Amino acid sequence: MKFTLNGETREIAVNPATRLIDVLREEFGxxxxxxxxxxxxxGACTVLIDGEPVCSCIIPVSQVASAEVTTIxxxxxxxxxxxxxxxxxxxxxxxxxxxxxxxxxxxxPAPTLDDVRTALAGNLCRCTGYAAIYRAVLKWRGMPLEDxxxxxxxx
Amino acid sequence: xxxxxSSVARKDGIGKATGGAKYADDITFPGMLFGRTIRSTxxxxxxxxxxxxxxxxxxxxxxxxxxxxxxxxxxxxxxQPFLVEREVRHMAxxxxxxxxxxxxxxxxxxxxxxxxxxxxxxxPEKSEQVFKSIDIVKGDVVAALARADVIVEGTYRTGHQxxxxxxxxxxxxxxxxxxxxxxxxxxCPFYVLKAxxxxxxxxxxxxxxxxxxxxxxxxxxxxxxxxxAGHAVLLALKSGRPVKIIYDRVEDMIATTKRHxxxxxHRTGLTRDGRxxxxxxxxxxxxxxxxxxxxxxxxxxxxxxAGPYRCDDxxxxxxxxxxxxxxxxxxxxxxxxxxxxxxxxxxxxxxxQLGIDPVELRRINALRPGDRTATGQIxxxxxxxxxxxxxxxxxxxxxxxxxQYKGTNRTIGLSLFFHGAGFTGAGERNxxxxxxxxxxxxxxxxxxxxxxxxxxxRTMHAQIVTDALGIPYEDVEVAQPDTSKVADSGPTVxxxxxxxxxxxxxECAHELKEKLGGLSPAEYYVRNGPLTVExxxxxxxxxxxxxxxxxxxAYATYGWGCDVVELELDPDTYEAxxxxxxxxxxxxxxxxxxxxxxxxxxxxxxxxGYALLERVVMRNGAMANSTLTNYTIPTTLDMPEMDVVMxxxxxxxxxxxAKGLGELPMDGPAPAVVNALRHxxxxxxxxxxxxxxxxxCRTIA
Numbered sequence: 001m002k003f004t005l006n007g008e009t010r011e012i013a014v015n016p017a018t019r020l021i022d023v024l025r026e027e028f029g030x031x032x033x034x035x036x037x038x039x040x041x042x043g044a045c046t047v048l049i050d051g052e053p054v055c056s057c058i059i060p061v062s063q064v065a066s067a068e069v070t071t072i073x074x075x076x077x078x079x080x081x082x083x084x085x086x087x088x089x090x091x092x093x094x095x096x097x098x099x100x101x102x103x104x105x106x107x108x109p110a111p112t113l114d115d116v117r118t119a120l121a122g123n124l125c126r127c128t129g130y131a132a133i134y135r136a137v138l139k140w141r142g143m144p145l146e147d148x149x150x151x152x153x154x155x
Numbered sequence: 156x157x158x159x160x161s162s163v164a165r166k167d168g169i170g171k172a173t174g175g176a177k178y179a180d181d182i183t184f185p186g187m188l189f190g191r192t193i194r195s196t197x198x199x200x201x202x203x204x205x206x207x208x209x210x211x212x213x214x215x216x217x218x219x220x221x222x223x224x225x226x227x228x229x230x231x232x233x234x235q236p237f238l239v240e241r242e243v244r245h246m247a248x249x250x251x252x253x254x255x256x257x258x259x260x261x262x263x264x265x266x267x268x269x270x271x272x273x274x275x276x277x278x279p280e281k282s283e284q285v286f287k288s289i290d291i292v293k294g295d296v297v298a299a300l301a302r303a304d305v306i307v308e309g310t311y312r313t314g315h316q317x318x319x320x321x322x323x324x325x326x327x328x329x330x331x332x333x334x335x336x337x338x339x340x341x342x343c344p345f346y347v348l349k350a351x352x353x354x355x356x357x358x359x360x361x362x363x364x365x366x367x368x369x370x371x372x373x374x375x376x377x378x379x380x381x382x383x384a385g386h387a388v389l390l391a392l393k394s395g396r397p398v399k400i401i402y403d404r405v406e407d408m409i410a411t412t413k414r415h416x417x418x419x420x421h422r423t424g425l426t427r428d429g430r431x432x433x434x435x436x437x438x439x440x441x442x443x444x445x446x447x448x449x450x451x452x453x454x455x456x457x458x459x460x461a462g463p464y465r466c467d468d469x470x471x472x473x474x475x476x477x478x479x480x481x482x483x484x485x486x487x488x489x490x491x492x493x494x495x496x497x498x499x500x501x502x503x504x505x506x507x508q509l510g511i512d513p514v515e516l517r518r519i520n521a522l523r524p525g526d527r528t529a530t531g532q533i534x535x536x537x538x539x540x541x542x543x544x545x546x547x548x549x550x551x552x553x554x555x556x557x558x559q560y561k562g563t564n565r566t567i568g569l570s571l572f573f574h575g576a577g578f579t580g581a582g583e584r585n586x587x588x589x590x591x592x593x594x595x596x597x598x599x600x601x602x603x604x605x606x607x608x609x610x611x612x613r614t615m616h617a618q619i620v621t622d623a624l625g626i627p628y629e630d631v632e633v634a635q636p637d638t639s640k641v642a643d644s645g646p647t648v649x650x651x652x653x654x655x656x657x658x659x660x661x662e663c664a665h666e667l668k669e670k671l672g673g674l675s676p677a678e679y680y681v682r683n684g685p686l687t688v689e690x691x692x693x694x695x696x697x698x699x700x701x702x703x704x705x706x707x708x709a710y711a712t713y714g715w716g717c718d719v720v721e722l723e724l725d726p727d728t729y730e731a732x733x734x735x736x737x738x739x740x741x742x743x744x745x746x747x748x749x750x751x752x753x754x755x756x757x758x759x760x761x762x763x764g765y766a767l768l769e770r771v772v773m774r775n776g777a778m779a780n781s782t783l784t785n786y787t788i789p790t791t792l793d794m795p796e797m798d799v800v801m802x803x804x805x806x807x808x809x810x811x812x813a814k815g816l817g818e819l820p821m822d823g824p825a826p827a828v829v830n831a832l833r834h835x836x837x838x839x840x841x842x843x844x845x846x847x848x849x850x851x852c853r854t855i856a
Contacts, residue, residue, distance in 0.1 A: 036321040
């Protein structure tokens with residue numbers, strides 16, 4: 001079957017029931033997509049399929065035939081959101097980070113804090129309590145930090 | 156500009172933001188097999204027979220008879236086998252190991268095990284097998300209770316909590332040069348090394364442990380990786396090939412450690428005006444089926460059981476006991492979240508019964524410099540209980556809101572808490588931790604066994620060395636922990652990585668600076684070649700501790716916190732929804748404010764989950780809700796607004812005044828949540844306070 005992966009047309013011959021995450025990690029060596037639960041609950045394996053965030057651990061590869069799949073590797077380290085995740089310490093252990101960034105990419109141009117929370121509701125992070133992630137995403141979109149994503153005080 | 160005190164770029168930021176960082180499951184070796192663990196399906200009994208019901212072609216099969224050394228995980232006690240020989244003590248106990256290069260064949264292999272079943276013991280209150288008991292006696296609690304004006308009693312319960320690091324446990328064992336290397340997701344590489352040496356015995360002296368990028372730990376990768384590493388090593392040695400074992404989420408939740416469930420009883424004597432005169436506390440921890448780390452978890456739990464309060468006559472009696480459940484173990488806070496939950500909810504009940512404002516009751520009794528703790532430790536100037544309390548009350552306008560919310564669906568509550576940093580008592584002296592700095596052609600390399608598990612070890616250590624040595628931050632690199640190449644700086648636990656290991660590194664940097672004699676590291680390297688400085692930790696000389704009486708200076712210093720939680724209760728569903736948390740915490744001085752804030756925000760989130768959402772349902776000794784669908788941790792939609800306040804009160808024994816921080820934020824949220832619910836008139840004394848629990852609560856008379 002054929003599909004577009006990070007802008008390039010790829011053809012593979014695998015069992016059509018193979019999970020998309022296994023194809024990405026094992027056939028193409030794209031290990032930036034992480035597996036946290038294998039049941040679509042944690043979002044660590046989030047990739048974009050035709051621009052929509054999807055858990056690649058519960059998608060059989062046959063479902064992406066002719067579709068466009070985008071993974072964290074496509075950003076190539078140069079995306080402003082990646083830099084902001086570093087600057088704001090939106091990544092602590094880092095295992096949820098690629099999925100979190102991919103999910104955030106689906107946000108519109110001027111998201112509110114509530115929009116950000118809703119867009120990331122399917123992505124679990126156990127380290128940050130999410131606040132630093134909100135700060136990274138809101139700054140990326142040039143939005144003001146609302147209460148709940150505001151600045152710390154050192155007295 | 157100084158590196159310490161500013162939020163410099165994380166050393167590992169780019170790898171994490173690009174997905175390029177290599178976690179255990181991202182690494183493969185030529186010829187690698189995959190490993191699988193066959194586990195018990197009964198909580199107690201004996202194995203009668205094992206039948207392998209599959210074509211064994213290409214399989215490597217290991218049982219206890221393949222252990223070359225001792226079949227025991229070498230931790231505090233050697234009672235837990237790597238592989239069951241005959242007696243099963245809990246569900247999901249490892250019995251047999253399989254490896255194959257084809258994961259589908261591996262998963263399809265059927266093993267039939269027959270057992271003689273015994274009646275399991277699940278109730279810790281009925282257990283007669285005590286792993287550890289601790290008595291801390293200060294003054295005469297019986298006489299003091301007799302002269303108290305008022306006595307308040309109560310029993311408080313906390314449940315299991317599962318770590319839910321987003322990367323499940325996983326390791327790869329690789330045979331090499333007459334030995335074996337472990338690459339894995341581990342918090343404490345030298346603990347794994349010690350366990351493997353015991354497992355393998357003298358026949359396999361060449362063992363090393365390398366930490367791969369680790370996707371969260373929270374204590375959950377402190378002791379269990381020794382077990383998984385042992386399994387992978389046994390399969391690798393038998394097959395002669397690399398073997399990878401990565402747990403899926405269900406296996407990780409069913410088989411590995413959790414926070415100890417606790418039952419804490421308080422009997423407290425007070426004067427009518429609210430001064431504590433006697434605290435009699437009984438602590439019971441459910442240790443599960445093997446000793447693992449329960450004695451030290453109980454120890455920290457007991458030492459923190461009287462809370463941050465002054466009381467001359469105190470008795471704390473603790474027990475950690477056996478049950479037929481998977482062993483409970485290390486989890487951020489290490490026993491203190493359980494006992495501090497109990498004492499803080501108890502203080503709230505005391506305030507209710509005496510008709511005293513809860514803030515005033517804490518003002519009357521909170522520790523000050525010069526006061527003695529429950530272990531008789533005289534606190535120094537770095538005691539900040541009153542400072543955090545007053546700052547939190549003022550910042551949240553607590554008194555006004557408490558009055559304003561009466562009779563509404565909104566409420567507010569607080570907790571006051573503390574957390575000892577570093578190993579307990581003589582622990583740091585006995586540990587003899589070492590750290591090393593090595594000159595490189597461009598600067599220096601930090602070589603310690605302290606692991607980066609998300610909290611920022613690499614960055615924070617590099618900042619300390621940067622400023623102590625006076626070189627650019629970019630010239631400091633941090634070695635990947637490999638037990639054959641780095642100094643054993645002790646385990647990455649107990650809020651000690653900054654305060655203790657950071658301190659050794661600071662001293663190493665001072666010594667190195669002297670040796671450089673005014674040259675930059677690069678200049679010195681060109682002229683003289685490599686140079687290494689290694690130093691050992693020296694705890695403050697004033698620390699006195701008696702392990703028999705449990706009296707003395709339990710910790711060199713403590714962090715202090717006051718959390719205020721505002722929440723709304725849905726009158727129809729009884730769902731309690733936090734809307735704002737204010738976390739005021741003092742931990743010496745933040746080395747990296749953004750990382751420190753991340754510790755507080757993340758720990759607060761775990762504490763809110765512990766308080767309200769995270770219920771482990773045990774059925775016949777196994778976790779019944781072992782998926783992320785029905786064991787729920789906070790999502791973005793569960794988390795309230797967080798207001799973090801970091802107060803400074805430098806500790807002279809820490810690097811640049813820093814104390815430990817990692818665990819402190821875990822202690823406060825649960826009692827603050829429950830105290831807020833109590834302010835609504837709901838008699839909650841247990842967590843998690845799920846809607847079912849809240850609906851069943853009596854109202855406070």
